[in-house]
Amino acid sequence: MSLALKLLVVLAVLACFGWLRMPFEQRLSQELTESHLLSPSFDRESRAGLSQKGFVASFGSLRPMLAAFTALSTTKSHGNSDWESLEQALETTVLLDPYNAYYWDLGAWHLAYNASTSSLENDALAPLQRKALFEQYIHKGDTLYARGIAARPRDVHLRLERARLWSSRHKIEDYPKVAQILQTTLAECELSSIQRSRIRGDLFYTLLRIPERVNDAYVLGRELYDASPTNRFPSLLNGLCALQMHPRVTVDKPLAMSQLYSSRSEALKNLGNYLNDSDTHKPRYGVEGLVKRMRSVDGN
Amino acid sequence: MTGKGVAAVEIVDLVKEYPSSFRRKMFRAVDEVSLRIEPGEVYGLIGPNGSGKSTTMKALLGLVAPTSGLCKVFGCDSMKVDARQHVGFLPENPYFYKHQTAEETLKFYGRLCGMRGKQLAMRIDALIELVSLQDARKRRLGGYSKGMLQRVGLAQAMIQEPQLLVLDEPTAGVDPVGSRQIRDLIFQLKEQGVTVFLCSHLLEQVQEVCDKVGIIFNGKMVQQGSLSELTSVDSHTEILVEDMDEVTLEKVREVIEQGGGELLASGAPRRSLENLFIEIANQCGEEAR
Amino acid sequence: MSKIGFISATRISVIAGHTFTQLVRMKVFYFLVVFAVIVLGSQFVDMSTLGAVTAVEQNLRVMKGAGFFAMNMFSVILALSATALLLPKDIEDRTLYTILCKPVPRLDYLIGKLLGVISLVTVGLLVMDGLFCLILNIRVEAMVAEQADLLTRMGRSVEVIETHAAAIRDQGVTWSLQAGVIAVLLKAIVVASIALLVSTFSTSTIFTIIITVVVVLIGLIQAEARDYFLQQQSLGMSSPMLEMTRWVSLLFPDFKLLGIEDGVINGERVSLSLLGRVSLAGVLYAAIYTVLSWFVFRRKEL
Numbered sequence: 107m108s109l110a111l112k113l114l115v116v117l118a119v120l121a122c123f124g125w126l127r128m129p130f131e132q133r134l135s136q137e138l139t140e141s142h143l144l145s146p147s148f149d150r151e152s153r154a155g156l157s158q159k160g161f162v163a164s165f166g167s168l169r170p171m172l173a174a175f176t177a178l179s180t181t182k183s184h185g186n187s188d189w190e191s192l193e194q195a196l197e198t199t200v201l202l203d204p205y206n207a208y209y210w211d212l213g214a215w216h217l218a219y220n221a222s223t224s225s226l227e228n229d230a231l232a233p234l235q236r237k238a239l240f241e242q243y244i245h246k247g248d249t250l251y252a253r254g255i256a257a258r259p260r261d262v263h264l265r266l267e268r269a270r271l272w273s274s275r276h277k278i279e280d281y282p283k284v285a286q287i288l289q290t291t292l293a294e295c296e297l298s299s300i301q302r303s304r305i306r307g308d309l310f311y312t313l314l315r316i317p318e319r320v321n322d323a324y325v326l327g328r329e330l331y332d333a334s335p336t337n338r339f340p341s342l343l344n345g346l347c348a349l350q351m352h353p354r355v356t357v358d359k360p361l362a363m364s365q366l367y368s369s370r371s372e373a374l375k376n377l378g379n380y381l382n383d384s385d386t387h388k389p390r391y392g393v394e395g396l397v398k399r400m401r402s403v404d405g406n
Numbered sequence: 407m408t409g410k411g412v413a414a415v416e417i418v419d420l421v422k423e424y425p426s427s428f429r430r431k432m433f434r435a436v437d438e439v440s441l442r443i444e445p446g447e448v449y450g451l452i453g454p455n456g457s458g459k460s461t462t463m464k465a466l467l468g469l470v471a472p473t474s475g476l477c478k479v480f481g482c483d484s485m486k487v488d489a490r491q492h493v494g495f496l497p498e499n500p501y502f503y504k505h506q507t508a509e510e511t512l513k514f515y516g517r518l519c520g521m522r523g524k525q526l527a528m529r530i531d532a533l534i535e536l537v538s539l540q541d542a543r544k545r546r547l548g549g550y551s552k553g554m555l556q557r558v559g560l561a562q563a564m565i566q567e568p569q570l571l572v573l574d575e576p577t578a579g580v581d582p583v584g585s586r587q588i589r590d591l592i593f594q595l596k597e598q599g600v601t602v603f604l605c606s607h608l609l610e611q612v613q614e615v616c617d618k619v620g621i622i623f624n625g626k627m628v629q630q631g632s633l634s635e636l637t638s639v640d641s642h643t644e645i646l647v648e649d650m651d652e653v654t655l656e657k658v659r660e661v662i663e664q665g666g667g668e669l670l671a672s673g674a675p676r677r678s679l680e681n682l683f684i685e686i687a688n689q690c691g692e693e694a695r
Numbered sequence: 696m697s698k699i700g701f702i703s704a705t706r707i708s709v710i711a712g713h714t715f716t717q718l719v720r721m722k723v724f725y726f727l728v729v730f731a732v733i734v735l736g737s738q739f740v741d742m743s744t745l746g747a748v749t750a751v752e753q754n755l756r757v758m759k760g761a762g763f764f765a766m767n768m769f770s771v772i773l774a775l776s777a778t779a780l781l782l783p784k785d786i787e788d789r790t791l792y793t794i795l796c797k798p799v800p801r802l803d804y805l806i807g808k809l810l811g812v813i814s815l816v817t818v819g820l821l822v823m824d825g826l827f828c829l830i831l832n833i834r835v836e837a838m839v840a841e842q843a844d845l846l847t848r849m850g851r852s853v854e855v856i857e858t859h860a861a862a863i864r865d866q867g868v869t870w871s872l873q874a875g876v877i878a879v880l881l882k883a884i885v886v887a888s889i890a891l892l893v894s895t896f897s898t899s900t901i902f903t904i905i906i907t908v909v910v911v912l913i914g915l916i917q918a919e920a921r922d923y924f925l926q927q928q929s930l931g932m933s934s935p936m937l938e939m940t941r942w943v944s945l946l947f948p949d950f951k952l953l954g955i956e957d958g959v960i961n962g963e964r965v966s967l968s969l970l971g972r973v974s975l976a977g978v979l980y981a982a983i984y985t986v987l988s989w990f991v992f993r994r995k996e997l
Contacts, residue, residue, distance in 0.1 A: 107994070109896055116892070116987050117946065123983050124945030127976075131949050132925060134972050135918055143958030143965060144951060147919045168767075170760035170960045205961050208753040300854050424996075467796050469997040487699045487800045495796035501788040503713070505720035517709045518797040562793060572796075 142205045142258075145169055173203035180216060189221040189243070200253070207261040210254025218247020218271050244277050262301060265291040266308075273312065281315045281387065288312060303337060306330060314345050315387035321356060324349040331361070343367065344380040351392030374400050412481040414570050414601035415443040415466060420475035422461050435461045437625040438475070443618070445480075445569070448592060448602040450616035452609060458625040459605040460498065463574055466603070467495055479570060491519075494568035498575040498605075500559035504548035508539050508558050511547060512565055519566035533561040536591070552579035560588065571595065573604040577611060589615055643667075699798045706799055707807045714811020718777050723815065726773070730765050730823050737761035738834050751838050752962070755866040758834060759960045762827040766879050767956075769823070770816050771911075774883040777812045778890035779903035791997060802989045809891050809985060816883045824876045828868045835867035866962045874965035875956035881977030882953045886911060888984035889948070895991040914950035917943060948980050 107115075138144040176199045183192035196213035203209060225231070225239035251268035258264060269287040272280040288309040292302065310330060313323030327346045330337040343366045350360045367373035377397050381390065420439045423432040436458040443449040451459050464470045466477050468484045477484035479493060502511050509530060516526045534543050537557035542550065547558065556579055563571055576592075577585040585608075592602055592615045606612050612619060613633065620630035650658075659669045737758045785791040794804060839860045846856045890907045897903040921944035927937050955965060955973060 109991075112991050113896065116991065119983070119987060119990075121942075121945045124947075127979070128921065128925075128944065130972075131918075131952060131976065132921065134969075134976065135922075135949070135952055138952070138955060138958075138969065138973075141958065141966075141969065142961065142963050143955040143969065145957055147922060147951075168764060169957055170756065171764050174757045174760060203957075203961070205958065205963070206753075206756065208750070208756070298854075298858060300852075300858065464792075464997070467792075469792060469795060471994055471996070487798050490796055490798045491699065493796065495793065497789055497792050499789075500793065501790060502793070503717060503790060505717050506713075514709065514713050515793065515797060518706060518794065518799050520705070520798075559793075566797075 145202075145204060169202045170206070173199045173206065173209060176202065177209055177212060180212065184216060184220060187224050189217070189224070192216055192221070193246075196250070200250075200257075204257045207254055207258045207264050210250055210257070210264055211267055214247040214250040214254070214267065214271070216247075217243045217250060218277065222247070222277065241278065244271070247271060260295060262291060262295050262297065262305075265295070266305070269308070269312075275385070279387070281312050282319075285309060285312045285316060285319065303330075303333070307337065307339075307342065310342065310345065314349070314389065315385075317354075317389075320349055320352050320354050320389060324352075324355045324357065328361075340376045340379075344376050345388075347373075347377065347396075348380065348389050348391070348393050351396065352389050353391065370400060370403075412445075413442050413478070414445045414447070414480060415441065415449070415603055416476075416478040416481075417441050417462065417466065418476050420462065420465055420477060421473045422458075422465055422470060423473045435625055436465065439622065439625070439627045440475075441620050441627065441630060443601055443603055445601050446596065446599045447617045448596050448604070448615055450612040450619045451603070451605045451622060452607070452612055452619060453622035457622045459622055460574060461625075462622070463495075463572055463603075463605065467493065467572060492566075492569040493572060494563035494566065494570070495572045496556075496559045496563040496574060496576055498578060499552075500555055502547050502555065502558060502562070505546060507546055508534060508543045508550075508561070511558060512561055515562045516565045521566060529565060529567075533564060536564075537561045538587070553581060553584055556580050557584070560591075568600070570601045570603065573602065575606055576604055577606065577608060585611065699800065701800060701802070702806075703800075703803055706803045707810060710794075710799075710804060710807025711810035711814060714781065714808050715814045718811070718815045723773060723777070724819065724822075726769050727819065727822055727826075730769060731826055733765045734758075734762050734827050734830050738830060751842060751863060752866045755831070755835065755838070755863070756960055756962075758831060759866070759872070762823075762831070763875060763879065763956045763960060766820060766823050766827070766876065767882065770820055770879055770883040771886050773819060774812055774816050774887040775890050775904060775907055777815065778809070778887045779894055779900045779907065781808050781812070782891070782894040783897070783900050783903070786997065795997070801993050805891060805895075805988050805992060806985060809887060809981075812887050813884055816887070817880060820876060820880055820883075824873070828872070832868050835864055839863050869962075869964075871959050871963065871965040874970045875959035877970065878953050878955045878959075878973060881974060882950065885948060885950070885953065885977055885980045885984070888981040888988070892984045892988040892991070895988045895995065910947060911950060913943060914948045917947045917949045918951040920944045921949070949976075952976055 135144065139146055176195050179195045180192050180199075183189070183195060196209070196216070199209045200213065222240045222243035225243055226236050228236055228239075231239065248268065248271060251264055251271065254264045255261065255268070265287055269284045269291075271277060272287070273284045288305055291297075292305055292309070297305065306326065307330060310323055310326045313319045313326060316323075324346070327342060327349065330342060331346060346361060347363075347366050349355045350357050363370075363373055367376065374397065377393060377400075380388070381393060381397060418440050420436050421434065422436040423434050426433045439458065439462055441449070441451075451462065453459050461470065465472050466479065466484050468486070468489065471485060479489040482489040503514075506514065512530045512533060513526060516522075516529060521529065534540055537560055539554065539557055539561070542554060547555065550558065556576070560573075560576065563573070577588050580588065589611060592604075595602060596615075602615075604612070604616070616633055618630065618632050621628050655672060662669050782791075785794070791804075795801065842859050842863060843856050846859060886907065889910050890903055893906045893910075894900075894903045897906065920940040924937060924940040924944050927934075927940075952973060953976070955969075959965060
């Protein structure tokens with residue numbers, strides 16, 4: 107048999123073998139991608155964008171390495187306030203290593219915090235432009251968090267960072283959004299008891315700040331109070347005290363002051379701090395009156 | 407099968423063709439060569455470079471597939487692996503793995519033939535002594551001379567005590583002393599009943615050791631037969647005498663002429679340069695001791 | 696004359712052992728020094744921009760990425776170059792004649808050579824893995840201690856500290872990490888078997904290396920070709936491009952399937968079932984290429 111004929115036979119055998127293994131490989135590949143053991147394939151556009159990097163990136167753990175190097179380049183862009191280059195580098199990074207939560211976190215942090223603040227302080231822009239860019243970058247950061255959560259649904263940190271963004275006083279406060287994020291986290295993620303307790307506490311503080319949901323905040327607060335004495339931080343107790351006096355909150359068995367605070371002076375101190383807090387979203391209905399009454403009794 | 411009546415080597419109408427560079431026509435390297443070697447014979451295949459000797463050997467060893475014809479070793483088709491159980495081969499200009507010592511090389515080939523343990527160790531010791539490589543047995547082959555490599559080659563060819571030894575230019579690159587040793591070894595093997603099939607350009611050596619000779623030219627076997635049949639000059643008679651004076655020689659000449667013959671030549675015979683070399687080498691060896 | 700078996704484990708092991716020794720004496724293991732330098736150097740990479748636990752884990756990911764990259768690079772280069780060199784060298788030096796003139800079937804010779812190279816790569820990988828795990832573990836424990844100290848000073852509870860420690864150790868030496876190393880070995884085995892096949896008909900070492908590299912590179916995008924082909928086929932489409940992707944997906948191996956170490960670097964767990972199936976894929980590839988090598992080589996004129 108000539109060499110040419112032998113090679114034809116080889117190709118024919120490989121083709122048959124290929125045909126037989128295709129369904130098995132397809133299923134296995136799918137399973138591996140779903141388990142995040144394989145990164146998703148690049149689509150044509152992405153591969154074109156990555157050019158040669160994309161071609162060899164699939165081999166030999168090069169993708170995570172390339173992603174790490176591209177992520178490092180964001181430091182330089184950050185230093186130069188070159189947000190466009192930074193965004194491009196971030197897109198390349200998350201394309202190469204989409205299952206690494208760190209890069210989504212890093213990217214969102216750069217855009218939502220650094221880029222937005224830089225835009226707001228950019229004297230070269232008109233005030234309206236600055237505000238528009240400021241908000242634009244915050245939304246871009248939020249989009250990165252959302253994409254990261256879609257890629258890593260079990261990652262709790264990304265969700266909490268996203269919630270933190272929308273609860274930041276220096277950004278755009280959106281407590282209903284924060285509440286939705288935290289509730290989804292509690293429903294969808296596997297959490298340790300400490301994590302669950304902490305997130306429920308965060309949810310309480312968030313619901314506290316949403317006028318339409320103060321009743322939900324009280325119900326949750328009481329659950330936290332009843333669950334364990336370790337949950338009874340001053341902020342929880344202050345919140346419960348304020349909510350008990352709120353007209354929208356239905357209270358069956360309100361907690362007595364002695365159950366909330368160990369002494370009158372402690373109550374005065376904590377409630378005083380609560381009133382002096384600059385956060386205007388916290389409900390204050392009845393709290394000022396209560397503090398005045400307590401002080402007048404003491405004054406006498 | 408190595409029973410009576412089965413030839414050690416049987417090649418019948420062997421043809422081997424190779425495609426030429428431009429694939430227009432085939433080049434015939436071996437053209438209907440036939441030969442038969444009985445067990446215990448020493449057969450020499452001689453011919454100029456490119457005459458088809460190596461190709462014939464390769465076909466016998468299964469390294470190339472015949473285009474047509476058949477090759478058998480002790481009755482077994484040469485293309486089958488079984489045929490090589492009792493065959494040892496020394497290629498022309500043998501090259502072994504440089505990273506191994508002589509001992510490791512022999513052990514490797516011995517194990518490939520299924521030998522192991524004490525049997526293999528003893529065989530290695532015996533062969534190393536036979537080819538006079540005791541001093542260099544633990545040295546890597548990368549540091550060996552051509553002659554030493556040839557001796558290692560011979561040793562590996564004999565590792566499994568083959569019944570057929572195929573030697574391609576066994577004395578190439580070997581000094582006259584070594585060459586004589588190889589020749590003596592072939593005689594020894596012949597006495598042990600081992601069949602030897604060799605190719606050589608050194609016709610004098612072929613003449614000394616071989617029982618049968620085949621002459622191959624341009625891929626064709628032009629003549630073959632026993633050495634005595636091929637080399638005797640029927641019309642001439644040779645007589646070698648000692649201590650004959652001129653008067654007696656003259657009388658011998660007269661007797662020859664009376665019988666109708668002719669004295670063609672007389673004089674002191676020459677010893678071969680090889681014999682002289684060996685004599686001197688032995689002398690020097692003794693003086694050194 | 697007794698019959699020689701079609702395949703003999705003894706003969707194969709003799710040739711494999713010989714090949715292993717040959718390659719070791721070529722001082723190929725010196726690359727391990729370079730590997731050690733890479734792994735040691737990677738521990739000094741600090742990506743703690745955010746200064747949180749996730750940044751600590753990222754440093755470990757970078758370290759693992761560097762380690763796996765080096766393991767992949769060295770094992771594949773070793774497998775490719777060693778295999779591409781062996782057969783042409785044996786033919787050129789005519790050492791192949793002396794081997795095949797013994798009762799050694801050509802299949803035994805090929806399998807022995809391949810197993811010799813695989814043994815070499817396996818030993819190299821074991822050493823690299825051992826070194827890598829040792830350095831990674833030292834780094835992990837140092838980080839755990841650092842974080843524990845930091846969190847204690849911040850007044851965090853023992854449970855919180857232990858949770859953080861567990862998160863860090865999850866990025867350290869785990870059984871899934873070893874699954875990643877197995878994936879690296881499988882890749883090297885497949886590359887070696889492809890190189891073996893090419894060398895049976897190739898005329899030179901360079902040609903063998905080039906063709907094998909091309910096959911591997913195409914194999915990296917084979918999965919995309921396959922996905923595209925199956926998707927378009929289900930839509931009832933047809934085009935020359937589609938035909939090309941069909942042939943790519945049929946003829947070339949899916950190297951991406953063997954790349955599970957990317958997920959391992961991110962701390963993902965590898966189940967035994969998945970590892971088993973990935974290993975089966977790798978072994979099947981190697982087997983088919985070896986059989987085809989024998990098919991081409993069995994009547995090769997020497």
